Each structure stands twice: as structure tokens, then as C-alpha cells.
Amino acid sequence: MPPSLSKKAREKAASDLAFASELERSGLFDEAEQRYRAVLQSDPRQWQALHQLGSIFLERGDHVQALEYMAAAMKANPASAEAKSNYGFILQKMERHEEALDYFSRSLVVRPTYAPALLNRGVSLHQLGRLQQALDNFERVLALEPRNVKALYNRANILHELRRFDESLATFQQTLALAPNYAEAQLNEALTRLLLGDFERGWRQYEWRWKAESQRHQRRDFAQPLWLGGEALAGKTILVHAEQGFGDAFQFVRYLPRLAALGAEVILEVKPGLRAILSGMNGVARVVEQGEPHPHFDVHCPIMSLPLAFRTTLDTIPADVPYLKAPPDRLQKWSHLSSRQGFRVALAWAGSATHKQDQLRSIPLKELVPLIAGADGVEWLSVQRELRAGDAELLNELPKVRSLGGELEDFADTAAVLSQADLVITVDTAVAHLAGALGRPVWLLVQYSPDFRWLLDREDSPWYPTLRIFRQDQLRDWSGVAGRVAEALKSSVRAAT
Numbered sequence: 429m430p431p432s433l434s435k436k437a438r439e440k441a442a443s444d445l446a447f448a449s450e451l452e453r454s455g456l457f458d459e460a461e462q463r464y465r466a467v468l469q470s471d472p473r474q475w476q477a478l479h480q481l482g483s484i485f486l487e488r489g490d491h492v493q494a495l496e497y498m499a500a501a502m503k504a505n506p507a508s509a510e511a512k513s514n515y516g517f518i519l520q521k522m523e524r525h526e527e528a529l530d531y532f533s534r535s536l537v538v539r540p541t542y543a544p545a546l547l548n549r550g551v552s553l554h555q556l557g558r559l560q561q562a563l564d565n566f567e568r569v570l571a572l573e574p575r576n577v578k579a580l581y582n583r584a585n586i587l588h589e590l591r592r593f594d595e596s597l598a599t600f601q602q603t604l605a606l607a608p609n610y611a612e613a614q615l616n617e618a619l620t621r622l623l624l625g626d627f628e629r630g631w632r633q634y635e636w637r638w639k640a641e642s643q644r645h646q647r648r649d650f651a652q653p654l655w656l657g658g659e660a661l662a663g664k665t666i667l668v669h670a671e672q673g674f675g676d677a678f679q680f681v682r683y684l685p686r687l688a689a690l691g692a693e694v695i696l697e698v699k700p701g702l703r704a705i706l707s708g709m710n711g712v713a714r715v716v717e718q719g720e721p722h723p724h725f726d727v728h729c730p731i732m733s734l735p736l737a738f739r740t741t742l743d744t745i746p747a748d749v750p751y752l753k754a755p756p757d758r759l760q761k762w763s764h765l766s767s768r769q770g771f772r773v774a775l776a777w778a779g780s781a782t783h784k785q786d787q788l789r790s791i792p793l794k795e796l797v798p799l800i801a802g803a804d805g806v807e808w809l810s811v812q813r814e815l816r817a818g819d820a821e822l823l824n825e826l827p828k829v830r831s832l833g834g835e836l837e838d839f840a841d842t843a844a845v846l847s848q849a850d851l852v853i854t855v856d857t858a859v860a861h862l863a864g865a866l867g868r869p870v871w872l873l874v875q876y877s878p879d880f881r882w883l884l885d886r887e888d889s890p891w892y893p894t895l896r897i898f899r900q901d902q903l904r905d906w907s908g909v910a911g912r913v914a915e916a917l918k919s920s921v922r923a924a925t
Contacts, residue, residue, distance in 0.1 A: 451463060551582060559589055587599060618637075622881075654728060654729065656737045657738060665723075668730075676732055697717070747893055758843065759844050777854075779856065791855055795906050797826070805921045851871065871898060874900065898913055
């Protein structure tokens, strides 16, 4: 505080600062803000008050204001490693990871052993795909603080992506020994176990998703009891509610005929856009969309809890296909495709841009140009609905590709197009699951460390008998995958002509 302040004013400001900190720790942010502002009235450059106002605005989600106050705190106290690190943390929350790295590094220049800066630098490096560098930062944190739960958790996630699965599981176990209720760690350990084929423990542990920050907002609470396989269903009505992505719905509706076989009437609740493709499914009495009133039901089950309810193992996956069919009116709508000459390949190269794994699982269209242009005798049918920057212009330069994405009303249309194709080539997105559920020949292009359902080191899938997997040999390298697909496609075209 400025030496010009009287002793009484300094004591008052210190008291206000301490009280404001206590209010902030108690979650009383409005009251804390008032106290911090009172401190700044006495001393406009009181860096701790500026810093904590930045933290309050970050908590409220006002990143612009948070940055302004944190910048003022850095200016008021250039020697504060904490202010520099937290400025970087705000940038990280804004997905501005390259800029964030600069401020974490500035913080570490001031204090090389400042664990929060090391931890968050690792997080941003992870988001940028620089996995080994991220791992190095987490291990530096653990050298300083061996019981740092967040560093352990992040280390486990990186080891999973590097396919060092035994080490990943061991690190998840270390994390959970210190924090047994760390839901994100429980969930990600479950996904690792499922990827390794440990369905017995994996599906049980997967129920932790409802407590994880990433998924708890999808939890549905009903007055009716949750069904996880323990009670008889004969004569009862069960509401199965879809969760997460469209592909998850396509994959796990396979269990609905089994519910009907137990004597249940099955009501399926789905996201908008799925009613048409799922309404004709065997074993489903009624399909409702989210937001519509529910008919009477006795019990409910989230759709991705059905493998647990049926105690699914690798050997007992219900894999009879097709279990979905394109509606007849949609097949008629798209029947003109079957009259065209050539070997028809439906193509999807990207999933949702908002998916947390998008940078790993989607393929830039430009990387598939050699495959597309070099495939003689192939007519490509793009079912890609969400185009990225530059895709439209690139498609205009590829006369072999007929872009249908803008004409697809919903997944019933997509299903009809896939049904007219000789082959479907897709990344890990809803199209893969829809094609597999339709029983269409489908080639799946998957990332180095794949989603749990594709398992490891195999070309086939126990979920979809007509699916063939092409796996990355190296992280973020699609060239090898595209080359192998090109050779396999030549063989398929020759065999068909």
C-alpha cells in the first residue's frame, strides 16, 4: 500500500482485503467484489484486490473483465508469478492456448517451481496436441508435489493417449487413492478399461459419468426408479433415454429388442432429428423427442447403461445387423443414386467441431484429396453436413465428389444415402455407427489412441460385423491410413467390376 496512507487507512484496507478473501472463499462473490472495490478506493494499485477481482469475474464466466483485472494486477506487481499464471489460465479458458503458454512461461521465469503454472502449461500443451511436452510438465509438478491430484489425473490422461495403458491405469489408481470421489478420474479410468476389453469393471465404473463435470448436466432425474438389470420387466414400461452423441444412440439402441424380449414395453426418448430413423425399429413401442411429454412408464434407463444392465462382455455383445433400416419413403427419395454408374462410396471426414476429440478424430479434407482423386471408377457421395473452412471450395475442385450434405434433412436421409452406397468410408462419428447399424460395408478411419468402443490392435469390431478398421500408426498422421485405404479401395473396385 502507498506509504502516504495513514496507519488507520492501511489497517482498514488490510482488514477489508482479508474479509473479502473470506467472502470469496465462501462463494459470496458479490459481497467480496464490494470489499475488494473498497480496498481499491484507498489504493487503486493494490494488486491482490485487482487479482481477486479478476478471479471473481473468471468465476462468473466474464473472461474479458477477468483479463482486464488480471492485467492490472500484473502491472501493479510485475514480480507476481501468480498473476502471470492466472492471466494465462483465463486465456486457457478462452481456448487461446498458444497465448496462454506465453504467460505460463513468464510466470515460471519469475518462479521456476510454481506448480500451478507448470500444471496449466501442461494442460494447454495437451490441448495443442504436444503430448510429450505436456507429460514433462505434469511430471515436473509431481517431482515438486507427489500428491498433486490434478497433475496425476492429467498424467494418466496423457499416458492413455500415448497408448501407455498400464502406466495410465496405475496413475489413475494413484489419483483415486488420494481422491476416491474424483469423478473425472473414475470416468476416464473406466474408458481405459473398456478400451482394453475389461467390460466387467469398465461398465460398472462408467456409471461415474453422472458425477463428472463433463456429463452430469445430462443426468435425468425421474420419480420412477432407475433400472440396471436387477428387476423383472415383464408387464412394465421402460423409458430408455438417449444421452451424449447421435452415434451413441445408434450404437446402443441394439439393446432395445432385448428389453422387449423381457416383456417390457419400450419407450425411447431421443434428440431431435432421430425420430424418423428410429421409429420403425423392432422392439420399440414409441419414440418421443426430448422436450415432449412422456407417456406413463414404470422404470427408466440411460441408453449407455444398457451394456451394464445386460452384463455385457466382449462375447455377448448383441451384434445382429441390420437392426436399423432407412424408411421406405426416404429410400424412394434417394433411389436415383442407385441408377448412377460406378462404384459408389459414401464419405464423411469430420465429426462435430465441438467434440473434445475433434482435432484427433477428424481428417482435414485436403489430406484425403489424393485418395479421392486417385480412385478410378469411384463416385464419391459426401454425406458431410458440417463443412469446415475451405471445404466448400475444395469440393468444387473435386468433380468426382457429389456433395449431398446440404440436402440431408436428418439421419433418415443419411441412412437412405448410405443404403444406396457400395461402401461407406468415415471417421469416428455418427455416420460410422449408422452405417454399421444398417449392416452396410463400412471402413472406419480411427485415431492413434481410439475411442473405447473400437478396442485395440484389430481390424474388425465386435459391435459391427460389417465394419473394417483402418488405424493410425502414428499420432496425428493420416497419410498412412489414407494410403492403405487407397490400396484396399482399388481391390474392392476391381472385385466389383
